[in-house]
Amino acid sequence: MVLPYLCKVKTQIVPSNPGELAALIRLVEDPDPTIYGHVKDKLVGFGKSVVPALEDSWHRTIEEQEYQDRLRGIIHEIRINEIKNELSKWKASSNRDLFRGSVILSKLHYPEIDEKKVEEELDKIQQKVWLEINENNTAFEIVKIFNHVLFDICGFESSKNNFYAPQNSFINTVLESKKGNPLSLSILYSVIAQRLQIPIYGVNLPNHFVLGFVDEFKTLKMLGFNDDRNVLFYINPFSRGRIFDHNEIENYLRSLNLPFDRDYFEPCSNTEILKRMLNNLAYAYTKVGEEQKVQDLKQIQAILG
Numbered sequence: 001m002v003l004p005y006l007c008k009v010k011t012q013i014v015p016s017n018p019g020e021l022a023a024l025i026r027l028v029e030d031p032d033p034t035i036y037g038h039v040k041d042k043l044v045g046f047g048k049s050v051v052p053a054l055e056d057s058w059h060r061t062i063e064e065q066e067y068q069d070r071l072r073g074i075i076h077e078i079r080i081n082e083i084k085n086e087l088s089k090w091k092a093s094s095n096r097d098l099f100r101g102s103v104i105l106s107k108l109h110y111p112e113i114d115e116k117k118v119e120e121e122l123d124k125i126q127q128k129v130w131l132e133i134n135e136n137n138t139a140f141e142i143v144k145i146f147n148h149v150l151f152d153i154c155g156f157e158s159s160k161n162n163f164y165a166p167q168n169s170f171i172n173t174v175l176e177s178k179k180g181n182p183l184s185l186s187i188l189y190s191v192i193a194q195r196l197q198i199p200i201y202g203v204n205l206p207n208h209f210v211l212g213f214v215d216e217f218k219t220l221k222m223l224g225f226n227d228d229r230n231v232l233f234y235i236n237p238f239s240r241g242r243i244f245d246h247n248e249i250e251n252y253l254r255s256l257n258l259p260f261d262r263d264y265f266e267p268c269s270n271t272e273i274l275k276r277m278l279n280n281l282a283y284a285y286t287k288v289g290e291e292q293k294v295q296d297l298k299q300i301q302a303i304l305g
Helices: 018-029 033-059 065-092 098-106 115-132 139-153 171-177 182-195 246-255 270-287 291-304
Strands: 200-203 210-214 231-236 242-244
Touching (some): 018 033, 018 065, 033 065, 065 098, 065 291, 098 115, 098 270, 115 139, 115 171, 115 182, 139 231, 171 182, 182 200, 182 210, 182 270, 270 291
Antiparallel strands (some): 200 210, 210 231, 231 242
8 A cells, every 4th residue: 555645756845753754764675666666756855864764774674685775776866866956056056166066076976075074175285375375476486386285295196006096086085095187186276276366277188187377467468479379388287287388289189180179278167177077987987897877977967968
């Protein structure tokens, strides 16, 4: 028999008392697929508020494999829906903050991520950089300070031995391990810079990701460059912040037999950065055979378009 409170599957109201929630959770093991379908939809509709109760039940039923599998599936669906909802709000926001977007995607692998702790770790690094910079520093001097703080003082480095590991893409693990891939190190670098009102943004090169120090004051035009260049120079965080110029990007594109598209020289949007992160993760999870993660990523990629 279907209980009365199972009929309105689409409602978003949290169970009014623990007893009602407990009854729903126990019905997860009902062999009737219709009842199970109603229960699943109801629990998923409640969202993350019921995850602790579902997890508690999962831990208490270690000998009931099918029941555990169903609970695991419901928890997983709730968490993916939560990421999709947060990412949809991020996309609709006016600034599409890069740090916030990176934290949202970290929940793919770390659903219980301590966002406050991640923010605090970032603040500590930002403070170290801020203490070293003054208003008289040139763009080159600013980048040298960044490189000194991030790579010499804080000890960040490129993860070359386990380059494709998914963990190298997530902002929380990069802050914890001090290792990352070209994209995650670039995100860390540019987020701190932008919070300090320094115009360093991501440049979406093929097969690589770097940063560009934007020419806010049109210095290049004053020096006689009339080809609409918008970047003073480029930075490679994966190589400890090595500085390079426009010509090196041209040589790189020639080596790949690619045209000199403007997009390869100019800063990209934060949305494009998150898309690249999702592509990196899809490749990483495919390599380690985590098909469910790949399917999850497809759902999330669809939100960003």
